[in-house]
Amino acid sequence: MTAKHKKAATAAKLNKDKMACNKPKKTPSHKTKSHVVKACENGKEKIIRFGQQGVKGAGKNPQTAKDKARKKSYYARHNAQDSKPGKMSARYWSHKVKW
Numbered sequence: 001m002t003a004k005h006k007k008a009a010t011a012a013k014l015n016k017d018k019m020a021c022n023k024p025k026k027t028p029s030h031k032t033k034s035h036v037v038k039a040c041e042n043g044k045e046k047i048i049r050f051g052q053q054g055v056k057g058a059g060k061n062p063q064t065a066k067d068k069a070r071k072k073s074y075y076a077r078h079n080a081q082d083s084k085p086g087k088m089s090a091r092y093w094s095h096k097v098k099w
Contacts, residue, residue, distance in 0.1 A: 016047055022087065024097050035097055041087045050090040050097075057098030074099055 014036065021040035027033060027049070034051035051057075058071035078091055085092035 014047060016045065019047075021045070024093055035093070037093050039088050039093070044088070046088055048088075048090050048093055050094045055098075059099075071099055 016038060019038040021038055024035050024037040027036050030036070030049070030053065032053055033049035034053045034055070036047065036049050039046045039048050058067040058074070062068045062071050078094070085095070087093075
């Protein structure tokens with residue numbers, strides 16, 4: 001294992017026990033994902049990383065036509081399934097936090 005891989009492996013570790021349930025937080029030092037959350041539902045816990053690093057979502061109330069179009073495009077790409085995402089999915093958290 002190279003030094004680069006060792007560093008990446010240690011940076012990616014989280015202490016699941018110390019994280020609060022269903023409270024997303026930013027991960028600016030993560031290589032690809034912008035947020036992480038410990039999703040808890042029905043006695044189960046799961047660490048979920050979501051969101052593209054360096055990309056801003058349009059937010060809950062997009063003001064410009066460009067932001068509205070970005071939000072519409074995002075939902076067209078990620079809502080192909082008919083099912084509603086549950087708390088244990090990255091799609092649920094990405095919609096809630098970034099879009």
